[in-house]
Amino acid sequence: MRRALLATAVLALGGGAWALHLGTARAVKKRAAEVSRERTAQLMDPWNAPLGARIQGATLHDGWRDLRELPTPVNVSGGWTDSVMVTRDGRRLYYGYARYDFWQFYLSVSTPTGGGVQLVPTGPSRPGMTGDAFKIFQADLTSQGWAQTFHPVNGDPSLSEASAAVNLNEDLLVFSRFPTGLPRAVYYSSKTAAGWSTPAAVPDVNSACDDDNGFVVGDLQSGTTFYFESTRVDNAATSCGSAHRLFRTHFPPSGPPTPIEPVPGLAGGDDAQPFVSPDQQEIYFTSVRNGFYGVFTADRQGNGDYGNIRPVVTGTTAPPYSGRLVLMGEANIARVPQGELMYLMCGIAESESGGYPTDVRLAVCVARRP
Amino acid sequence: MKNLRRRIFLLAFFPLSMSLGGTARAQVRPGGKSVGILSNGITANFMVGPRWSVGAQVQRQSGVWVYGLRQRRFFNPGAPRTNFFFALEENLVTFDVDDIQGRGWTAGASVGLIHFITPRLALEIDAGPAYLDLAESTGEVANRGLEFVANAGIGWYWGGR
Numbered sequence: 250m251r252r253a254l255l256a257t258a259v260l261a262l263g264g265g266a267w268a269l270h271l272g273t274a275r276a277v278k279k280r281a282a283e284v285s286r287e288r289t290a291q292l293m294d295p296w297n298a299p300l301g302a303r304i305q306g307a308t309l310h311d312g313w314r315d316l317r318e319l320p321t322p323v324n325v326s327g328g329w330t331d332s333v334m335v336t337r338d339g340r341r342l343y344y345g346y347a348r349y350d351f352w353q354f355y356l357s358v359s360t361p362t363g364g365g366v367q368l369v370p371t372g373p374s375r376p377g378m379t380g381d382a383f384k385i386f387q388a389d390l391t392s393q394g395w396a397q398t399f400h401p402v403n404g405d406p407s408l409s410e411a412s413a414a415v416n417l418n419e420d421l422l423v424f425s426r427f428p429t430g431l432p433r434a435v436y437y438s439s440k441t442a443a444g445w446s447t448p449a450a451v452p453d454v455n456s457a458c459d460d461d462n463g464f465v466v467g468d469l470q471s472g473t474t475f476y477f478e479s480t481r482v483d484n485a486a487t488s489c490g491s492a493h494r495l496f497r498t499h500f501p502p503s504g505p506p507t508p509i510e511p512v513p514g515l516a517g518g519d520d521a522q523p524f525v526s527p528d529q530q531e532i533y534f535t536s537v538r539n540g541f542y543g544v545f546t547a548d549r550q551g552n553g554d555y556g557n558i559r560p561v562v563t564g565t566t567a568p569p570y571s572g573r574l575v576l577m578g579e580a581n582i583a584r585v586p587q588g589e590l591m592y593l594m595c596g597i598a599e600s601e602s603g604g605y606p607t608d609v610r611l612a613v614c615v616a617r618r619p
Numbered sequence: 620m621k622n623l624r625r626r627i628f629l630l631a632f633f634p635l636s637m638s639l640g641g642t643a644r645a646q647v648r649p650g651g652k653s654v655g656i657l658s659n660g661i662t663a664n665f666m667v668g669p670r671w672s673v674g675a676q677v678q679r680q681s682g683v684w685v686y687g688l689r690q691r692r693f694f695n696p697g698a699p700r701t702n703f704f705f706a707l708e709e710n711l712v713t714f715d716v717d718d719i720q721g722r723g724w725t726a727g728a729s730v731g732l733i734h735f736i737t738p739r740l741a742l743e744i745d746a747g748p749a750y751l752d753l754a755e756s757t758g759e760v761a762n763r764g765l766e767f768v769a770n771a772g773i774g775w776y777w778g779g780r
């Protein structure tokens with residue numbers, strides 16, 4: 250009996266090395282809470298954000314690998330999800346969505362048959378939508394995956410609004426608004442304690458030349474540089490061409506912006522959809538150049554021009570196309586402790602006909618570079 | 620609120636136990652059975668020999684379920700009021716904490732005592748180390764290690780030779 254009491258006392262004293270729990274369930278709860286915390290941190294880690302199927306037929310360059318679709322709710326079946334943007338920390342996505350069928354629209358524009366532009370709603374309404382036109386959505390990384398919300402800068406349901414991008418501080422948002430068809434126009438909204446301001450047109454930029462896909466570096470207090478694509482043939486947009494080029498202008502904290510100029514060093518391609526790193530040392534863009542179509546990158550050189558232009562993502566350019574990557578663009582880069590994440594739009598051919606890809610669906614996708 | 624419930628239970632249980640106790644001896648006996656409240660759950664035990672009892676238990680904490688078996692070997696069965704024992708415990712575990720689900724198992728050893736406060740009602744206490752092995756449902760996160768667990772409860776004993 251004494252030995253048993255002694256053993257109890259020894260064990261009780263030995264228990265000082267661990268926490269003492271009244272009942273196994275309490276000990277389990279402590280450990281389960283540790284599991285929960287670790288798993289939540291893992292799920293909230295952008296490097297481990299939920300992934301979907303691997304994308305076939307893509308060639309990744311420059312150290313990028315593992316191109317995959319994102320799961321729902323970011324990607325949905327049907328409709329037209331487009332213009333993804335990721336914040337620098339990888340924890341938030343912006344994207345546009347319209348209920349219209351992308352492929353029917355694309356065919357009606359690229360190979361017109363006289364039926365006009367086809368805007369046929371095929372996709373579901375995402376939360377907050379009251380119309381079929383493009384609206385901006387935000388998805389935040391949570392322990393339950395991406396949580397999607399309707400962005401407050403969205404206005405009239407009949408207006409198309411998409412191509413959102415935020416600055417590093419996430420307090421300045423630029424986006425495109427197309428009132429009734431083309432031309433598109435770029436707008437901005439700033440975030441204050443009261444929320445996002447009423448959007449206004451980016452001053453001294455919009456023209457008749459399809460100014461679109463704006464990207465902003467800096468903030469309103471210290472000055473911003475605004476990058477965008479346009480079909481203008483000269484800086485003042487006195488006339489429009491067919492090819493896109495990248496332009497920029499700098500807005501100081503006060504006073505007029507600097508004159509619009511082409512992004513230096515990128516001549517020679519049909520360039521669109523810019524992403525610029527916060528230090529402006531890297532630029533990513535969609536381009537057709539030197540006979541190649543894909544996502545390209547360039548580095549800022551000593552003279553301020555961008556150079557060392559090279560492909561990052563290219564797709565399938567010869568049959569078979571079915572199930573393979575045939576369209577790509579809108580690349581944005583997040584930098585996280587484990588490496589970099591590139592979110593972009595991927596067009597995957599569902600089938601092929603006559604040696605061409607058909608039924609292309611757009612999906613938000615992501616690649617990584619450790 | 621919990622303490623109030625326990626007090627009400629004890630106040631009701633003591634007279635009941637005294638009245639049912641009759642001339643029964645206050646001791647664990649072969650063939651005896653018991654049910655009781657132990658820590659965060661309930662337990663039922665059955666003496667399978669002069670020294671060994673086997674039992675089952677269910678424990679619960681918010682988001683945690685523990686269900687398993689207990690085996691106790693009594694050092695001094697038949698002693699009039701206080702019985703010392705060595706116990707083994709094996710449990711399966713499920714949990715859902717902060718929207719993270721998982722499962723696992725535990726195994727523990729302990730020493731303890733049963734002290735009869737009436738012929739049928741006994742206070743129980745035991746303590747010892749327990750090894751816990753938990754994993755989140757996708758298997759991405761696991762957690763294993765030793766914890767020190769004490770149990771306290773009250774049991775109602777009947778039957779036996």
